[in-house]
Amino acid sequence: MPGIPLGPFADDSAYAEAVARDGTDPLRQFRSEFAAQDPSLIYLDGNSLGRLPNRTVELIRDTVENQWGTRLNRSWRERWWTQADAIGSMIAPIVGAGGSDVIVADSTSVALFKLTVGALRARPDRGRILTDDLNFPTDLYVTSAAADLAGGREVVMVPSADGIAGPEDALLAALDDDTALLTLSHVAFKSGYLYDMERLTKAAHDVGALVLWDLSHSVGAVPIDLTAAGVDLAVGCTYKYLNGGPGSPAFLYVSRSLDIENPLSGWWGHTDPFAFDTEYEPAASIKRFQTGTMPIISMVAIEPGVTLTARAGMDAIRTKSVALSEFFVQLSDRLLEPLGFTVASPRDPEQRGSHVSMRHADGWRVSQVMIDHANLIPDFRPPDNIRFGFAPLYTSFLDVHTAVLRITELFAAGTMARYSSTRDTVS
Amino acid sequence: MPGIPLGPFADDSAYAEAVARDGTDPLRQFRSEFAAQDPSLIYLDGNSLGRLPNRTVELIRDTVENQWGTRLNRSWRERWWTQADAIGSMIAPIVGAGGSDVIVADSTSVALFKLTVGALRARPDRGRILTDDLNFPTDLYVTSAAADLAGGREVVMVPSADGIAGPEDALLAALDDDTALLTLSHVAFKSGYLYDMERLTKAAHDVGALVLWDLSHSVGAVPIDLTAAGVDLAVGCTYKYLNGGPGSPAFLYVSRSLDIENPLSGWWGHTDPFAFDTEYEPAASIKRFQTGTMPIISMVAIEPGVTLTARAGMDAIRTKSVALSEFFVQLSDRLLEPLGFTVASPRDPEQRGSHVSMRHADGWRVSQVMIDHANLIPDFRPPDNIRFGFAPLYTSFLDVHTAVLRITELFAAGTMARYSSTRDTVS
Numbered sequence: 001m002p003g004i005p006l007g008p009f010a011d012d013s014a015y016a017e018a019v020a021r022d023g024t025d026p027l028r029q030f031r032s033e034f035a036a037q038d039p040s041l042i043y044l045d046g047n048s049l050g051r052l053p054n055r056t057v058e059l060i061r062d063t064v065e066n067q068w069g070t071r072l073n074r075s076w077r078e079r080w081w082t083q084a085d086a087i088g089s090m091i092a093p094i095v096g097a098g099g100s101d102v103i104v105a106d107s108t109s110v111a112l113f114k115l116t117v118g119a120l121r122a123r124p125d126r127g128r129i130l131t132d133d134l135n136f137p138t139d140l141y142v143t144s145a146a147a148d149l150a151g152g153r154e155v156v157m158v159p160s161a162d163g164i165a166g167p168e169d170a171l172l173a174a175l176d177d178d179t180a181l182l183t184l185s186h187v188a189f190k191s192g193y194l195y196d197m198e199r200l201t202k203a204a205h206d207v208g209a210l211v212l213w214d215l216s217h218s219v220g221a222v223p224i225d226l227t228a229a230g231v232d233l234a235v236g237c238t239y240k241y242l243n244g245g246p247g248s249p250a251f252l253y254v255s256r257s258l259d260i261e262n263p264l265s266g267w268w269g270h271t272d273p274f275a276f277d278t279e280y281e282p283a284a285s286i287k288r289f290q291t292g293t294m295p296i297i298s299m300v301a302i303e304p305g306v307t308l309t310a311r312a313g314m315d316a317i318r319t320k321s322v323a324l325s326e327f328f329v330q331l332s333d334r335l336l337e338p339l340g341f342t343v344a345s346p347r348d349p350e351q352r353g354s355h356v357s358m359r360h361a362d363g364w365r366v367s368q369v370m371i372d373h374a375n376l377i378p379d380f381r382p383p384d385n386i387r388f389g390f391a392p393l394y395t396s397f398l399d400v401h402t403a404v405l406r407i408t409e410l411f412a413a414g415t416m417a418r419y420s421s422t423r424d425t426v427s
Numbered sequence: 428m429p430g431i432p433l434g435p436f437a438d439d440s441a442y443a444e445a446v447a448r449d450g451t452d453p454l455r456q457f458r459s460e461f462a463a464q465d466p467s468l469i470y471l472d473g474n475s476l477g478r479l480p481n482r483t484v485e486l487i488r489d490t491v492e493n494q495w496g497t498r499l500n501r502s503w504r505e506r507w508w509t510q511a512d513a514i515g516s517m518i519a520p521i522v523g524a525g526g527s528d529v530i531v532a533d534s535t536s537v538a539l540f541k542l543t544v545g546a547l548r549a550r551p552d553r554g555r556i557l558t559d560d561l562n563f564p565t566d567l568y569v570t571s572a573a574a575d576l577a578g579g580r581e582v583v584m585v586p587s588a589d590g591i592a593g594p595e596d597a598l599l600a601a602l603d604d605d606t607a608l609l610t611l612s613h614v615a616f617k618s619g620y621l622y623d624m625e626r627l628t629k630a631a632h633d634v635g636a637l638v639l640w641d642l643s644h645s646v647g648a649v650p651i652d653l654t655a656a657g658v659d660l661a662v663g664c665t666y667k668y669l670n671g672g673p674g675s676p677a678f679l680y681v682s683r684s685l686d687i688e689n690p691l692s693g694w695w696g697h698t699d700p701f702a703f704d705t706e707y708e709p710a711a712s713i714k715r716f717q718t719g720t721m722p723i724i725s726m727v728a729i730e731p732g733v734t735l736t737a738r739a740g741m742d743a744i745r746t747k748s749v750a751l752s753e754f755f756v757q758l759s760d761r762l763l764e765p766l767g768f769t770v771a772s773p774r775d776p777e778q779r780g781s782h783v784s785m786r787h788a789d790g791w792r793v794s795q796v797m798i799d800h801a802n803l804i805p806d807f808r809p810p811d812n813i814r815f816g817f818a819p820l821y822t823s824f825l826d827v828h829t830a831v832l833r834i835t836e837l838f839a840a841g842t843m844a845r846y847s848s849t850r851d852t853v854s
Contacts, residue, residue: 035492035496035497037496037497037499038497043499045499045500048500049495049499049500049503051496051499052491052492052495052496056491057491057492057496060487060491060724061488064479064483064484064487064672064728065462065479065484067673068476068479068672068673069462069464069478069479069484070462070464070465072464072470072472072476072478072804073472073475073476073804073806074798074804075673076476076673080673080674106533106534106537106719107533107693107718107719107720107721107722108719108720109691109693109694109695109718109719109720110533110537110691110693110718110719113691113718117576133705136694136703137694137697137703137704137705137707138693138694138695138718138719140705140706140707141692141693141694141697141707142691142692142693142718144692144707145690145691145692145707148690149544149576149577149690150576157705189703190703239720245491245495245723245724246494246495246502246503246507246720246722246723246724247507247720247721247722247723247724247726248722248724249722250719263572263575263576264536264537264540264569264572265568265569265571265572266534266536266537266565266568266569267536267563267564267565267568268536268565270564270568274809275809276563276564276616276617276808276809277564278560278564278567278584279567280564280567280568280571280572291534291536291537291540291565291569292533292534292535292536292537292565292677293534293535293536293666293673293674294534294674295534295673295674295675295676295722295724295725295726296672296673296674296725297487297672297673297674297675297722297724297725297728298722298723298724298725298726299674299722299725301491301724371501377499377500377501379500381703382701382702382703
């Protein structure tokens, strides 16, 4: 990496700092656990799709060629049938849950639907579901769908003042004894705002409401303790910081203190699936939140990334995450702000997950030029947010430095302007 | 395969017939399209988990190592985002649907839920859902769940007289103007009974009901013409005769003449997912029946098996399927009936899918001894059904002959009795 030309905007002290930090990074050896990529690529989208762990390559090959190809249906008994529980149990300590309180099941959206309807049924006499406009859109769609199906409840979406900070005070003020459920993203997908899970959960409980947290943008990046926070329900994504692969199934958590049923009852949640009873009898365990047959190849691929995360430890991951994003913000203030970028994430790292959004008036085009002409991959969220994700298992401080450097180079001497017509539509 | 020892119960004329039929089988070259397996294994469970197409090995490797590992999130645009539609379009002609009327989405159970709730909402004033007790259990569980959620409808489960034949006449008699939906498996999972799709669909329409067919045990084995039959809604499984791999996602079909919405609205079904609107606006196309992010590796694996099926053609597949199962029934009548087996599938091949169930008083143990000591894989469905599935793309007539031969050998001279304690619980 020191061989990359630094260009006219190189900042030697920052470069030296990046190299020094990488040299003392306690997680530095984890980068080699991921499949080799184009060495000049700077990948800052692990907040959307995590990288491929080396071990996943061999695991999938074995699953396909040996378990499916050779063992065929015998693999259900030998391995596959228990994987949703087994991987759930491995995710559990990463989110502060008991080992038998987490299971892998369906997509995040479908998991949200199950838990939302389940929660509403557990609060039959309450009419409101509280959320906010920083929540991921699918959460809002699913919440509305669940509200309609579970008897015409009203979804109240509290607005954020600036699109950056979660409206925590307004949410607290809106909680009342007609609130059935408070449902939020733990880290906001666009701004990266990190909610105070414990405070909001306690406030919801104080009015008798249940709480459902979507951990998609925090799991594997931010320490989470569902047990200590007294959380009722949670879902999360496995393909971002957990590196489970494109569209790998979600996980869900249900507090053991709750008596909530799965409204989407299917044979995988039956207490004795292979009895093939015509009557549904839910499993007593978290397995009751499964529905149909899980996509095995995509599911088994979750495990290596979870194992790496557990091995690194969430405290070390968080420490490095904060250091990476702080380094980025420092460099941005000095080098990117003059180019029209503004930080659209909380400036306080205590209120931020592991990605930083940067607004730019020409954000869509600028992000595409980064990808096509600087071999730098962030992602874009409309109307004007370029998200830079820092995945502590494989993002280096030098990656951060190089990313900022390349952006400055794109703007230098009219380079960005030359590519103005490269892409002009979202596809 | 002629090298397999024939043993004392060999039937030379049947053996010669098997060899001759394989020699003139127009689909015989398809067997080599599947990954090599233990050459002495007789796999008769393609009705549950189809075999691994050779091309799938390379396709998954490319998806993992190149598309995920190297191209990373760029693969969404380059390939992944359109796969659910693209593979749906390839499945469409196999089920007699328009190319844009089928999409890959979630598990069969979740797909059933979406279409069932959607159908009930389209018939808001009708109180009954009609099905029968040969339907797959998850279909019954999901139907009940959907009935509860969509406003307390009643599920009427018509019993089969003998557990073999679908109670078609009783279903017709039960249809009335309070029936919102008739929902059935096209081929019954246990007995293999093949329903008269056109007759039942027409009768349901005559009383103003909608029809939902579960094609899981027929797609890729039986010719289906959803358009000609005027079917409203259908779901199907891709990992049985379509050879999509363990738990590969389901597909669903919605007639273009119907104005039905997806009750499980998620961001993948939004008309403009990457606008990240807080309001849900469903896609006009079949894409609106998607919900969350699909498990890409398990999903792309569907394509090679579908391509093989399309190349073979459903008429040739059906012709061979009937010939294989008829050959099995003939041999069974002569060689297995004396051992306590009775055919528990329709004897008329016109009323049968591509698997044959055999009842045996000691069925569970017998099936396990077949697997453990005869390298012969059927599957078991309680209380006493051993299912033998014939997948025309790779099952040979000699497979059928060898299977029956091995069973007779297991019973000869007390062999089966010796293994009586091998397995005694369902796991």
